[in-house]
Amino acid sequence: MDLIADRGRRVSIEELNTTRLLAHARRQADQRNLDGVLIVDVDSHHYENECYDEFLPFIENEVLRQLVLAGRAKGRQTLMPTQVSFQDMGGRITRYPMRASEKTDAGKLRDVELGHRWMDAMSVDYACLFPTMLLAIGLHPSTEMEVELCWAYNRWLTEKALPASGGRFYSMLCLPFSEPDEALRAVETFGDRSRVTGFMITSVRSLPVHHNAYMKIYRAIEERGLALCFHSAINIGEPVFKSLNRFASVHALGFPFYNMIHLTNWVTNGMGERFPKLPVIWIEGGLAWIPFLMQRLDHEYMLRTSEYPLLRKKPSDYMRDMYYASQPLERVDEVALQCTFRMINAETQLLYASDYPHWDFDLPGAIWDLPFLSERAKHNILGGTAARLFKLPPRNETQRENLRRFGNLAA
Numbered sequence: 001m002d003l004i005a006d007r008g009r010r011v012s013i014e015e016l017n018t019t020r021l022l023a024h025a026r027r028q029a030d031q032r033n034l035d036g037v038l039i040v041d042v043d044s045h046h047y048e049n050e051c052y053d054e055f056l057p058f059i060e061n062e063v064l065r066q067l068v069l070a071g072r073a074k075g076r077q078t079l080m081p082t083q084v085s086f087q088d089m090g091g092r093i094t095r096y097p098m099r100a101s102e103k104t105d106a107g108k109l110r111d112v113e114l115g116h117r118w119m120d121a122m123s124v125d126y127a128c129l130f131p132t133m134l135l136a137i138g139l140h141p142s143t144e145m146e147v148e149l150c151w152a153y154n155r156w157l158t159e160k161a162l163p164a165s166g167g168r169f170y171s172m173l174c175l176p177f178s179e180p181d182e183a184l185r186a187v188e189t190f191g192d193r194s195r196v197t198g199f200m201i202t203s204v205r206s207l208p209v210h211h212n213a214y215m216k217i218y219r220a221i222e223e224r225g226l227a228l229c230f231h232s233a234i235n236i237g238e239p240v241f242k243s244l245n246r247f248a249s250v251h252a253l254g255f256p257f258y259n260m261i262h263l264t265n266w267v268t269n270g271m272g273e274r275f276p277k278l279p280v281i282w283i284e285g286g287l288a289w290i291p292f293l294m295q296r297l298d299h300e301y302m303l304r305t306s307e308y309p310l311l312r313k314k315p316s317d318y319m320r321d322m323y324y325a326s327q328p329l330e331r332v333d334e335v336a337l338q339c340t341f342r343m344i345n346a347e348t349q350l351l352y353a354s355d356y357p358h359w360d361f362d363l364p365g366a367i368w369d370l371p372f373l374s375e376r377a378k379h380n381i382l383g384g385t386a387a388r389l390f391k392l393p394p395r396n397e398t399q400r401e402n403l404r405r406f407g408n409l410a411a
Contacts, residue, residue: 029121
């Protein structure tokens with residue numbers, strides 16, 4: 001039996017399940033009475049590589065399905081482009097290697113049960129479930145495989161995982177963005193399914209999001225009253241990052257980098273004017289880059305307004321119409337953070353995100369403990385705004401009253 005140290009005593013790996021690992025998170029939630037606050041997490045993950053065998057049979061193309069399943073039977077596990085990763089922290093984060101040994105009840109979907117454990121520990125009521133490895137789907141050398149993997153995963157998620165969650169999981173589904181016609185088919189097929197609140201573009205790609213081929217996709221999402229999110233990630237193979245020799249360096253720059261590229265194209269090409277009722281959310285890039293980009297784009301706009309014929313206001317004004325996920329919250333300078341919150345109208349535009357179970361996740365206390373936030377802002381950011389945006393109901397009467405107080409009770 002494998003033993004590790006836990007607060008001065010030796011315990012088996014099997015004992016250290018998600019609930020035990022998040023005991024301090026549960027204690028923090030109790031101390032702040034957060035069960036009465038509706039908390040909606042707009043960015044949480046599972047490791048879909050642990051359930052490949054559950055969703056790969058949903059691949060439509062029979063030839064590709066056979067190739068993928070046969071390759072797995074022969075021990076070739078990788079579906080995504082291979083990269084040498086240097087994120088490992090030498091065993092300092094125990095929940096990664098121990099996940100496979102954590103026990104779950106027979107007959108229940110493992111991903112859902114593990115999800116409920118961490119949500120209960122952190123006092124999270126609803127969580128937006130995203131994949132992890134598929135965030136790099138835009139790097140896949142085969143467009144056809146991107147289409148098939150997105151389709152298979154979205155079927156599994158909407159037909160198996162979301163229905164088994166008791167209504168606590170929702171998602172914005174991954175679009176096969178390299179093929180616009182297939183992306184539109186995904187919106188038309190899955191857009192009206194329960195707990196689908198929008199669609200996701202994986203940001204790690206170089207395609208121009210303002211290309212005319214994508215306009216029908218955005219219109220279809222907007223017409224359905226759904227949201228569009230851009231979820232960033234890192235790509236250590238990105239040419240501009242090749243001179244960086246530390247994972248921390250790529251991690252610091254990589255996540256905001258792709259969102260900055262796509263947001264710049266979105267704003268400067270007038271997408272906010274073309275789709276004014278489409279909620280756009282930028283996820284997992286932190287917040288520090290947003291004031292920088294606001295100032296840079298406004299500066300260029302004032303110098304060369306003729307290059308922005310579709311814009312009726314400054315780029316920063318369109319950016320303030322968008323939504324941003326809070327994680328990772330850069331808290332090293334409280335004055336700078338407060339300025340960032342002011343510039344993005346955080347009280348109405350910021351959405352809490354944990355990014356659990358990744359190593360740099362944020363607890364709800366990261367928002368609740370900020371001294372410069374009003375009570376209204378705390379409730380809105382932690383869940384009120386997301387409840388209104390995604391039409392999520394309160395789970396107890398205290399939450400209902402708080403949503404009513406701050407004007408976020410969904411119809």
